[in-house]
Amino acid sequence: MLVQPAVGLLLATYVSALPSRQKPFDFKKLKALVAFGDSYTYVQGLLGHTNYTYIGDEFNISFTPQELFSNRIVQNQTGTAEGGPNWVEYLTNCGVEPGFHDPRKCKIELWDFAFAGADISTTLTPLHHNFTVSLERQIEQFVRYGNPALSPHITKKHTLVALWIGINDINDLAKQQPKNTSFAPLYENLQIQQFSLVQKIYDLGYRQFLFMNLPPLNRNPAPAVNASTVATFNSILASHATAFQSSHPDTRILQYDANSVLNDVLDDYAQYGYKNVTSFCPGYNQPDIAINPSKYGCTPLDTYFWYNSGHMTSKTHEVLAGFLGKWLGVKSQ
Ligand SMILES: *[C@@H]1O[C@H](CO)[C@@H](O)[C@H](O)[C@H]1NC(C)=O
Ligand SMILES: *[C@@H]1O[C@H](CO)[C@@H](O)[C@H](O)[C@H]1NC(C)=O
Ligand SMILES: *[C@@H]1O[C@H](CO)[C@@H](O)[C@H](O)[C@H]1NC(C)=O
Ligand SMILES: *[C@@H]1O[C@H](CO)[C@@H](O)[C@H](O)[C@H]1NC(C)=O
Ligand SMILES: *[C@@H]1O[C@H](CO)[C@@H](O)[C@H](O)[C@H]1NC(C)=O
Ligand SMILES: *[C@@H]1O[C@H](CO)[C@@H](O)[C@H](O)[C@H]1NC(C)=O
Ligand SMILES: *[C@@H]1O[C@H](CO)[C@@H](O)[C@H](O)[C@H]1NC(C)=O
Numbered sequence: 140m141l142v143q144p145a146v147g148l149l150l151a152t153y154v155s156a157l158p159s160r161q162k163p164f165d166f167k168k169l170k171a172l173v174a175f176g177d178s179y180t181y182v183q184g185l186l187g188h189t190n191y192t193y194i195g196d197e198f199n200i201s202f203t204p205q206e207l208f209s210n211r212i213v214q215n216q217t218g219t220a221e222g223g224p225n226w227v228e229y230l231t232n233c234g235v236e237p238g239f240h241d242p243r244k245c246k247i248e249l250w251d252f253a254f255a256g257a258d259i260s261t262t263l264t265p266l267h268h269n270f271t272v273s274l275e276r277q278i279e280q281f282v283r284y285g286n287p288a289l290s291p292h293i294t295k296k297h298t299l300v301a302l303w304i305g306i307n308d309i310n311d312l313a314k315q316q317p318k319n320t321s322f323a324p325l326y327e328n329l330q331i332q333q334f335s336l337v338q339k340i341y342d343l344g345y346r347q348f349l350f351m352n353l354p355p356l357n358r359n360p361a362p363a364v365n366a367s368t369v370a371t372f373n374s375i376l377a378s379h380a381t382a383f384q385s386s387h388p389d390t391r392i393l394q395y396d397a398n399s400v401l402n403d404v405l406d407d408y409a410q411y412g413y414k415n416v417t418s419f420c421p422g423y424n425q426p427d428i429a430i431n432p433s434k435y436g437c438t439p440l441d442t443y444f445w446y447n448s449g450h451m452t453s454k455t456h457e458v459l460a461g462f463l464g465k466w467l468g469v470k471s472q
Contacts, residue, residue, distance in 0.1 A: 171247065173299070177258075178257075180301070192253075214228070220450050222453050232246065299349055303350075326371060326372045326375045352397055420443055
């Protein structure tokens with residue numbers, strides 16, 4: 140089980156030494172971002188489950204093309220799990236302003252099938268709610284409804300598929316399993332599942348993928364995991380992503396080290412205007428928090444790295460998306 144990623148790593152090193160064989164990617168020409176994941180990535184849609192999705196839920200993952208295109212991204216205080224625009228919205232500049240947004244009117248269209256509270260599947264961890272759409276079911280929804288609707292409309296060559304998943308998996312496993320559990324085999328199992336789902340998107344003709352690794356969950360206000368556990372998860376993710384690149388040379392696999400970038404931001408927090416990177420404002424979701432943070436004993440929310448015990452503020456998503464956008468530019472070739 141461990142042999143394949145190690146071989147993949149060697150092959151990837153070989154491939155990257157021959158840039159002419161690397162599949163081109165051009166961020167400037169990007170026309171659409173298709174996103175999967177959890178609450179870090181989900182955006183509210185008018186046809187979504189309130190506080191959880193852009194469209195549908197586990198009781199009904201279906202939609203028609205007309206419904207998908209009539210749907211709108213909602214941007215307001217509850218339009219994401221971050222109190223404001225999140226990384227996919229900042230990266231695409233789609234849905235950032237308050238109000239309703241038609242993704243087709245954005246220069247980079249954002250098609251978001253992430254579900255707040257999602258794990259990869261129900262094999263190792265249960266659904267958070269009976270309406271939760273796991274990554275496995277997000278991909279099924281995309282295969283059955285999303286791709287058929289989008290295929291005539293978007294150019295796959297200029298579409299990036301982004302996956303950011305594992306935050307709930309690592310936390311749920313840490314809470315469920317005894318402390319002496321050997322987690323690495325469980326993370327291996329999760330990545331085998333994730334990449335069999337990625338294969339399904341590949342089979343539809345998508346060739347450009349972005350993988351975000353786990354943020355520094357060990358530094359959040361109520362950590363369930365430590366730095367070495369997060370590092371183990373991320374290295375297993377990286378070896379699977381690298382192996383997928385090797386076994387699918389016609390793809391461009393982009394692996395973004397969100398963990399290092401966010402750790403650096405935490406270390407140099409004052410430079411980004413943060414005042415508080417260890418805790419969160421208790422009144423974070425109050426309707427008047429933006430105009431009256433002092434009522435809750437807080438400075439403005441954008442002086443906090445963390446929005447609540449498990450999520451980063453919209454400001455942190457903006458900082459992250461800024462770095463990511465520059466990196467995608469550098470990776471364009
Ligand atoms: C959505 O989240 C907001 C903020 O936490 C909360 O006030 C509201 O009650 C939630 N709505 C539903 C329908 O659960
Ligand atoms: C599922 O959701 C779609 C889109 O909102 C709707 O058109 C359809 O009627 C729903 N199906 C059921 C069985 O509720
Ligand atoms: C955000 O917009 C949605 C859709 O109109 C609405 O249901 C929700 O209550 C709004 N949230 C806030 C905080 O106004
Ligand atoms: C989903 O869970 C809720 C709350 O636990 C419950 O009331 C509801 O009956 C469940 N729905 C279905 C279809 O199982
Ligand atoms: C981190 O957590 C893992 C899993 O619970 C544990 O085995 C390990 O000893 C911890 N490491 C440190 C440095 O605390
Ligand atoms: C973990 O600890 C429990 C008791 O705390 C013990 O019964 C179990 O055998 C241990 N498991 C491993 C894999 O060491
Ligand atoms: C961070 O914010 C929390 C909540 O407002 C507060 O209790 C804590 O004292 C703050 N820490 C720092 C270093 O300002």
